[in-house]
Amino acid sequence: MTDSRYRWGGLAWALTLQFFVVEAIVASRYGGYSYSTDVISDLGAAASPARVLMNASFIVQGLLIAAGALLLGPGLAGTGGRLARVLFVITGLGVLLVGVFPSDGNVTVHEIAAGAHLLGGGIGLIALAYGVRPRSEALGTALAVLGLVGVVATVFFAAAVFLVLGEGGMERVAAYVIPIGLTVAGIALWREKDDWLRLPNADGTPSRRQVREDARLERAQRAAERDAALEAAARRTAQPPPAAPATPDADDEPDDFDPEDPWAPRR
8 A cells, every 4th residue: 555545535524524514504504404404415405506516515525535545455454344344335325316306306216325334334333343344343333333333323314213302403414424434544554554464663672463463373372272271182082091900700710721631639
């Protein structure tokens, strides 16, 4: 991964915060709009005075999410990183289509696109958590929590379970975690780049990666020793105990029977 990819990818995800700014501007121009009662898509419908600005923000948001995923994807680790890249491309495409097809236009496409954005974004944050976990346990945990909140809120919103948040409030819980999580991850990746791959620090002290690698190797060695001990114990248990030495019996003492002379007396 080059520094430019980290820089532009991190910047793309950080700029997804533009959604909050545009939403506040558009909502302020929409008379009587409620963040709790009204859904986000209402800001892009025909009744919204600044619907063009809101729909443009949706389209830009989709491009930023997808661009960041494609640029930063190679810097993410394992299956989680590969899955996160695919999911965030779907997430970006979903919110882009939300802007192209407002809620008072093609309703079917709008609802499918919104569902792909919310659900793909929540699951994508969980996958992203596994992709950045080798870099930072704290960052991975934070992203996993945000993703879990997003998935649960999406399920509640789809099932019309709004609790005390209202329809708009529950949708915002599902939607807001996506730009927040992407911004945190983008800035962290931008700042750290590939420095986490270095084993020793510049001053010769072990880096966090080296400490983790040493701990992993130590755990693997202890596990191997434990398995070897268990196998040895199992082999010892499976072996039959040694036979006890036979004690001589008076009736079993050898005699001087001569097969050539069966009439000879026995001693």
